[in-house]
Amino acid sequence: MSTQSATFPATAPASAGVLLPAFTLWWREVVRFYRQRARVVGVILSPLLFWIVLGSGFGTSFHSGQGAGQQHYLDYFYPGTLVMIVLFTAIFTMMSVIEDRNEGFLLSVLVAPVPRAAIVLGKVLGGTTLAAAQGLIFLVFSPFVGIHMTLGSFGLIVLTVFLVSFALTALGFAIAWPMDSTQAFHAIINLFLIPLWLLSGALFPVSKASEWIRWLMYANPLTYGVEALRTLMYPEAPSSFSFAFSLPASILTLVLFALFMFGLAFALANRRTTKPAA
Amino acid sequence: MTPNSTAIDFAPPAQPAKPAGQPIIAVRDLVHRYQNRTALNGVSFDVRPAELFGLLGPNGSGKTTLFRILSTLMVPTSGSAMIAGFDAVRQPGALRRHIGVVFQAQSVDPKLTAYENLWHQGHLYGLRGPELKTRINEILTRVGLLDRSADRVETFSGGMQRRIELAKGLLHHPEVLLLDEPTTGLDPGARRDLWQYLQILRDQEHVSVIVTTHLMEEAEHCDRLAILNEGNLVALGTPEALTREIGGDVILLEARDPQALADHIRTKFHVDATVMDKQVRLEIENGHRFVPDVVEAFPGEIQSLSVSKPTLEDVFIHRTGHRFWSEDDEPATKTGKKKSRKN
Numbered sequence: 001m002s003t004q005s006a007t008f009p010a011t012a013p014a015s016a017g018v019l020l021p022a023f024t025l026w027w028r029e030v031v032r033f034y035r036q037r038a039r040v041v042g043v044i045l046s047p048l049l050f051w052i053v054l055g056s057g058f059g060t061s062f063h064s065g066q067g068a069g070q071q072h073y074l075d076y077f078y079p080g081t082l083v084m085i086v087l088f089t090a091i092f093t094m095m096s097v098i099e100d101r102n103e104g105f106l107l108s109v110l111v112a113p114v115p116r117a118a119i120v121l122g123k124v125l126g127g128t129t130l131a132a133a134q135g136l137i138f139l140v141f142s143p144f145v146g147i148h149m150t151l152g153s154f155g156l157i158v159l160t161v162f163l164v165s166f167a168l169t170a171l172g173f174a175i176a177w178p179m180d181s182t183q184a185f186h187a188i189i190n191l192f193l194i195p196l197w198l199l200s201g202a203l204f205p206v207s208k209a210s211e212w213i214r215w216l217m218y219a220n221p222l223t224y225g226v227e228a229l230r231t232l233m234y235p236e237a238p239s240s241f242s243f244a245f246s247l248p249a250s251i252l253t254l255v256l257f258a259l260f261m262f263g264l265a266f267a268l269a270n271r272r273t274t275k276p277a278a
Numbered sequence: 279m280t281p282n283s284t285a286i287d288f289a290p291p292a293q294p295a296k297p298a299g300q301p302i303i304a305v306r307d308l309v310h311r312y313q314n315r316t317a318l319n320g321v322s323f324d325v326r327p328a329e330l331f332g333l334l335g336p337n338g339s340g341k342t343t344l345f346r347i348l349s350t351l352m353v354p355t356s357g358s359a360m361i362a363g364f365d366a367v368r369q370p371g372a373l374r375r376h377i378g379v380v381f382q383a384q385s386v387d388p389k390l391t392a393y394e395n396l397w398h399q400g401h402l403y404g405l406r407g408p409e410l411k412t413r414i415n416e417i418l419t420r421v422g423l424l425d426r427s428a429d430r431v432e433t434f435s436g437g438m439q440r441r442i443e444l445a446k447g448l449l450h451h452p453e454v455l456l457l458d459e460p461t462t463g464l465d466p467g468a469r470r471d472l473w474q475y476l477q478i479l480r481d482q483e484h485v486s487v488i489v490t491t492h493l494m495e496e497a498e499h500c501d502r503l504a505i506l507n508e509g510n511l512v513a514l515g516t517p518e519a520l521t522r523e524i525g526g527d528v529i530l531l532e533a534r535d536p537q538a539l540a541d542h543i544r545t546k547f548h549v550d551a552t553v554m555d556k557q558v559r560l561e562i563e564n565g566h567r568f569v570p571d572v573v574e575a576f577p578g579e580i581q582s583l584s585v586s587k588p589t590l591e592d593v594f595i596h597r598t599g600h601r602f603w604s605e606d607d608e609p610a611t612k613t614g615k616k617k618s619r620k621n
Contacts, residue, residue, distance in 0.1 A: 017404065020401050020404060020406060021401055021402050023401065024397075024398050024401035024402065025398075027398070028387060028390065028398055031389070031390065031394070032387065032389045032390070035389045036389070102383075103383055103384050103385065104381040104382070104383030104384050104385030105384075105385050105386075105387060107351065107379075107381050107383065107385060108379065108381065108385035108399070108446065109402060110351060111349050111350060111351060111374055111377070111379045112374060112399075112402035112403060113371055113372075113374040113375045113402075113403065113404070114402050115371075
């Protein structure tokens with residue numbers, strides 16, 4: 001079409017690549033979140049409430065049910081609560097995929113010369129940042145539950161929180177991408193994501209569960225996130241597993257979980273369809 | 279498009295064709311089927327550079343499907359669509375650089391400011407730094423919103439939001455601008471501004487503008503029109519040429535028994551009179567001469583009568599045999615409008 005390039009000024013911009021669009025989608029996700037105060041407060045306060053009320057209640061009701069020796073239940077429940085904050089933030093952030101689709105925002109991104117990988121990366125990293133930030137904010141309560149972190153264990157906690165955030169956000173993206181209603185998304189949360197958390201060792205130790213539940217828990221990748229955090233926070237407390245599983249093995253499991261989820265999200269977003277788009 | 283624009287008259291539809299070169303858009307035998315419904319049934323047409331081209335059709339006519347194929351959101355069942363020399367199916371990435379798209383649904387983020395929305399948009403097109411800043415200020419000036427640059431879009435009126443949408447679509451200086459029902463929800467003043475701005479774009483920036491619409495009176499502003507009905511292209515040409523082809527006038531008659539009157543007119547005057555919405559409708563040259571004859575011929579039967587120059591609606595009726603908004607323009611075909619599903 002050389003005749004046309006003469007007629008029209010060369011206006012096509014240079015390749016946008018992957019990083020710039022991913023950055024800008026990440027930026028929007030973060031800015032948008034912190035401009036909605038109610039979301040920020042809700043995502044911190046509800047698990048905090050949950051932790052104190054449920055933790056205190058369980059702690060006194062089921063003394064024998066304590067997982068880890070003489071550990072107080074509020075202490076035991078602490079890493080699980082952190083994972084809950086991460087889960088809620090990650091999942092609810094990805095609800096924006098559905099909102100973006102129902103508004104025209106996602107359409108305007110899809111018709112831009114942006115690789116789908118950039119869209120997935122930007123969205124997922126945006127959600128990851130928010131989820132990890134909210135989770136790490138919760139760490140300010142750690143002195144009250146007797147957690148003493150070294151610089152090394154703090155670094156590993158940050159890494160674990162990041163991996164869990166990334167994997168759960170990618171999972172949320174993969175669930176939200178084919179959906180067109182937030183109601184359906186809520187159904188999935190109740191049916192699938194809450195059980196995922198309940199069976200992660202957040203509430204009760206794996207070793208104390210009945211056998212078939214135990215296998216479900218070992219199959220749940222989130223279990224390794226909770227276990228890694230608990231090991232890092234309470235190095236002296238016994239493992240909640242019924243067999244020895246090292247910290248590096250837990251973190252490696254999380255890395256694989258995160259990669260798998262991202263791959264799944266990418267594969268879903270990369271389909272072009274002949275169906276009515278948005 | 280300035281906020282206080284007082285201009286009311288449109289420039290007369292400019293000469294349709296610039297020096298006719300290669301078409302900027304070439305659509306060939308486009309077919310699209312959903313399960314068992316045919317949304318597009320072999321549509322072909324060209325759009326010339328710097329043309330204001332309208333896709334006119336009722337809901338369910340296939341224009342939204344066509345729009346989605348042109349904007350690379352959907353893959354057609356068969357046929358091809360080329361824009362600026364790129365194939366919408368095989369080269370969507372390259373094609374996307376050359377088109378700006380304005381959707382019917384709101385695509386701006388209301389939580390971001392006008393500037394931030396455009397900053398974000400620019401990044402998606404690989405624009406950055408001082409150049410992006412210059413372009414944002416330039417485009418905000420052009421749509422008359424520079425002074426609202428730092429305000430969140432959620433504080434804007436509908437017309438202003440639509441102008442930001444337009445600014446988003448134009449930020450990367452596309453050669454082709456695609457707009458889906460751009461005047462939906464705008465008040466008459468804002469509609470007028472929008473059409474005026476599209477004409478300026480065509481005349482000064484030589485952008486080819488493709489607009490879908492279901493509004494006849496808006497379609498008249500286009501240089502050329504493609505009229506779609508049930509997935510078929512039923513008419514293609516300038517609004518003037520299309521209405522001229524009807525020839526003469528359109529006469530509508532109301533009667534107690536329209537069917538009988540139509541039969542009588544057919545036998546007596548040998549013109550094709552049809553009944554539509556309980557009215558007798560016929561197209562005839564020199565309608566003013568026909569009127570006294572027909573009133574004389576059937577005294578007392580005619581309750582009212584109107585003579586008018588043909589409109590685009592008459593073109594549609596002429597080509598399809600039914601009204602633009604037929605009664606069975608039912609919820610089912612509205613699905614084309616519904617938002618839903620998959621990229």
